Amino acid sequence: MTDLKVGVPTVTISHAAQFDGRTVALCGWLYNLRKSGKILFPIFRDGTGLMQGVVVKSTVQEEVFQRVKDLTQESSLRATGKIRAEPRAPGGYEMDVADVEVLQRVPEEDPYPITPKEHGIEFLMDHRHLWLRSSRQHAILRVRHEVIRAVRDYLDGHGFTLVDTPILTPAACEGTTTLFEVPYFEDDKAYLAQSGQLYNEATIMAFGKTYCFGPTFRAERSKTRRHLTEFWMVEPEVAFATLDDIMELAEGFICSIVRRVLANRRQELATLERDVSQLEKVEPPFPRISYDVAVERLQKKGSEIRWGGDFGGGDETMIGEDFDRPVMVHRYPAQVKAFYMQPDPQRPELALGVDVLAPEGYGEIIGGGQRIHALDLLLRRIEEHKLPREAFEWYLDLRKYGAVPHSGFGMGIERMVAWLCGLEHVRETIAFPRMLYRLRP
Ligand code: 4AD
Ligand code: MG
16 A cells, blocks of 8 residues: 555445546456557456546656556456546546555456457356456346345235244145255255245235245256246245235336335446336336237237147247237136146136246246135146145145135346346346256356
């Protein structure tokens, strides 16, 4: 430390405006360096933003000029200088650099692997631990954080109690084909949770309205732009609620998240070149169409879908493209849905379930519905689905001791973020994605 720094406050780039005209220190990394004869323009990043520095040869000590000139991309540093308003600069401010202390200089012989030139996606994914520093990835993860905060605030503000559900579970929730099995001590095995729903069907009988929010696992063999093997799901569950009630909840929930991101993450959406006018249209009411109507619409558009089949990703895209906001498709054939779905009393071959499909080709972001509350029917379904009854005894108890109609849904955070950010693939919406062929870094 030189004398110059005594009494100099260390500030973040996001707060630099408050220090206009003052000498401050920034701790960060070298993002880029432009050299133009006797002036250097280093761009610093510190996790809160980017700031251009200006180093004029005639106004700094010779060795400071040389040190900055020799800086390599992503070297860590502490820069000291005066903050000055500069309308043409990205954040509106620049730093007249007086000194730079280098904490670690990235060596020329082993330079930072991610350069401004184009890299292939596999290369970037292999370097995900570094790629996170780039402005696009930074913007996406900031949107993700905002989505998560909005999710929590909405549910906390609507009378829900957060209950964390287990990750090691003894049985399947969403079908046995996507279970990750793990050994569980002697002679026993467990499965990584596919959903916390079954447990929150228990907790709502204690609290009325609950939600869980955590990592969820699916051994998905599908290699699509919408599937991860580990993703984060938020699942609200409500006692005494019907399918209609939770469709209304889903509508308010989605709108509040979209509004919140529009209000607080404009800058990030701009970095991502997201067309926000599409998001501004997301207001209630959302269209609600039955599965029957959705199938008719799809057939007219040339889809191969037959009544009774589940929608593929392409079908979801086609349904969604007719609407400027999310569409709720309800009452699917029971045969394509999970064992716990309450049948429609008018047409028992249908399940009182709903999928919310995002516009702009993003497909399903929410899945949910009303749950079976009658013991005999639930028992029958467990048998039909060849599920081990022993593992569900506790779940059956909920139908013996004060059963009530109840409903809920799950929203995948990554699908939501992909849509809000306008991304092609969910892999960029989580810091370290897990997919069929990716477990590293
Ligand atoms: O439709 P899903 O499978 O529903 C359930 O798990 C219910 N138990 C939820 C409930 O009612 N409490 O999954 C819900 C949502 C999907 O709409 C999607 O957003 C996300 O979770 N999702 C995935 N996201 C990324 N990768 C995957 N493999 C996903 N599978 C589901
Ligand atoms: Mg689903």
